[in-house]
Amino acid sequence: MAMLDTGDIRLHVQRLTPRDGRPATATAVLIHGLLTDSLASYYFTVAPAFAASGIDVIMYDLRGHGRSGRPDSGYTVDRQVDDLDALLDRLAVTGPVHLVGNSFGGTVAFGYAARRPERVASISVIESEPATQAWAAKLGGILGRVVSQLAHNEADALAWITANRSQNTARLAKGAARLARTTTIARDIPASTVLTDDQIRSVSCPVLAVYGGDSDLAEQAQWLESLLPDCRTVVVPGHEHSVLVEASGVVGGHILDLIHGRQAVMEVNAR
Numbered sequence: 001m002a003m004l005d006t007g008d009i010r011l012h013v014q015r016l017t018p019r020d021g022r023p024a025t026a027t028a029v030l031i032h033g034l035l036t037d038s039l040a041s042y043y044f045t046v047a048p049a050f051a052a053s054g055i056d057v058i059m060y061d062l063r064g065h066g067r068s069g070r071p072d073s074g075y076t077v078d079r080q081v082d083d084l085d086a087l088l089d090r091l092a093v094t095g096p097v098h099l100v101g102n103s104f105g106g107t108v109a110f111g112y113a114a115r116r117p118e119r120v121a122s123i124s125v126i127e128s129e130p131a132t133q134a135w136a137a138k139l140g141g142i143l144g145r146v147v148s149q150l151a152h153n154e155a156d157a158l159a160w161i162t163a164n165r166s167q168n169t170a171r172l173a174k175g176a177a178r179l180a181r182t183t184t185i186a187r188d189i190p191a192s193t194v195l196t197d198d199q200i201r202s203v204s205c206p207v208l209a210v211y212g213g214d215s216d217l218a219e220q221a222q223w224l225e226s227l228l229p230d231c232r233t234v235v236v237p238g239h240e241h242s243v244l245v246e247a248s249g250v251v252g253g254h255i256l257d258l259i260h261g262r263q264a265v266m267e268v269n270a271r
Contacts, residue, residue, distance in 0.1 A: 002014070002015070003067070004060075004087065004090055004091070005090075006083060006086035006087060006090055007086065008082070008083070008086065009063050009068065009069045009071065009083060010068065010069040011060050011061065011063070011068045011069070011083065011087060012039070012060060012061040012066050012067035012068045013058065013059070013060045013087070013091075014039055014043060014058075014059045014060070015056070015057065015058050015059070016043075016047050016048065016050070016051035016056075016057040016059075017051060017056050017057070018051055018052070018053075018054045018055070018056070019051070019052060022054060024054060024055060024056035025053075025054040025055065025260070025263055026054070026055050026056070026098055026121070026259055026260070026263045027055070027056040027058065027093055027095070027097045027098065028050055028055050028056070028057050028058070028097065028098040028099075028100055028259060029058045029059075029060075029084070029087075029088070029097050029098070029099055029100070030042040030046075030047060030057065030058065030059045030100045030101075030102075030105075031060075031062070031084070031099065031100065031101040031102070031105030031106070031108050031109055032059075032061070032062060032065070032102055032103075032104075032105050033102045033103030033104045033105050034062075034065075034103065034104040034189075035065075035146065035175075035176035035179060035180070035185075036169075036172035036173060036175065036176045037065065037102065037103065037104075037105075038061050038065050038066035039059035039060060039061050039066060040066070041102060041244060041245060042057075042059050042100075042102075042244075043059060045244060045245055045248035045252070046100075046244070046248050046251065046252035046255065047059060049252050049256070050252070050255075050256065050259075053256055053260070055098075055259065058087075058091065058093070058097075060087060062080060062083070062104075062105075062108075063075065063079070063080065063083055064179050064183060064185060065179070070179070070182070070183065071183070072182070072183055072184065073183065073184040073188065074184075074188065075183065075184065075185040075188035075189055076188045076189065076191060076192040076193070077107060077108060077111045077131050077189070077192040077193065078111070078192060078193055079188075080108045080111070081108060081111045081112045081115055084108060084112050085112070085115075085116060085119075088119065095121075096118070096119055096120055096121035096205075096266070097119060097120065097121060098120075098121050098122045098123075098124070098258075098259045098262070098263075099112065099113065099120055099122070099123045099124070100123075100124045100125075100126075100255060101123070101124070101125045101126070101128055102125075102126045102127065102128065102244050103126070103127050103128055103241070104128070104189075105125075105128065106123075106125030106126065106127070106128025106129070106209075107128055107129065107130060107131050107135070109123050109125060109128075110123065110125070110128075110129075110130040110131065110195065110200070110203065111130070111131060111195065113203045113205060114130075114195055114199045114200070114202060114203055117202070117203070117204065117205070120205050121205060121259075121262055121263070121266060122205050122206045122207070122208070122258055122259060122262045123203070123205060123206075123207045123208070124207075124208040124209075124210070124254075124255040124258055124259075125207070125208070125209050125210070126210045126211075126243060126244045126251060127210070127211055127212060127215060127217050127241050127243060127244070128209070128217070129217065129220050129224070130195050130200050131192055131193070131194045131195055132194050132195060132200075133194055135194065136189075136190045136191075136192060136194055137190070139189050139190050140189075140190030143180065143185070143186035143189060143190065144186065146176060146177070146180045146186065147180050147181070147186050150173060150176065150177045150180065154174070154177045154181075157173065157177070158170050158173060158174055158177075161173050197227060200227050200228065201227055201228065201229065203228060203229075204229055204230065205230065205262075206230045206231075206232075206258060206262050207224070207228050207230060207231040207232070208231075208232055208233075208234065208254060208255060208258045209221060209224050209231060209232070209233045209234070210233075210234045210235075210236065210243065210251050210254060210255075211233065211234070211235050211236070211243070212235075212236055212238075212239035212240045212241060212242075212243040213235045213236055213237040213238060213239060214237075214238065214239060214240045215239070215240045215241050215243070217241070218235050221233035221235060232258075234254050236250055236251070
């Protein structure tokens, strides 16, 4: 475990490098989702295979999550983009990186690519979408329910989750309730600055968007492909929002294809 001080927040960072001291062929930054998520969702799924394929893999806990610092406020997408930029600076990462974002992590990735296009080689998002007005309204509803149904009725909610889901899910939900109860995250995220269609169109790097076939977000596939200049979508049948964990081999394989393919093109263009 490593703790990195950006000057604004202490972030928990894990890094997996290629085996046997081989030089990395690319750098990938993996960004997790909201509330119940952490870098562990990558560490125990796709990250080892990425490193084994020759990629320098950087994972970190978002502010308020996992072992990272938990300020009382400051959870907008813009602040998360600030954190990512500072993280890359402090790690002295040079050259464009391949961003991988699960759920909210993908929203951060889109925001970062819109702000710092020169630092992004590709984007792979899983069950995600850019920050738009519709996204902000949806997140406001979801986070509002977390506060009203979980954070303010924690004992009853956790008892139901334990009985109907699992002890581990209840443990994660307890952490989510604490984050929602003790910070302004539920207000900050819906109040984030959103991207216009033109800003989304400006994301010119290759984009891979993976969705579970049974997820409501699969409806985003056609819209993203119509808006982004270089976007490919993959729908994995029989899965919902947890497709990263449930079908990590399939998801990881598609992401590796994009990263290695994009890296090869960049190397040819640099000659």
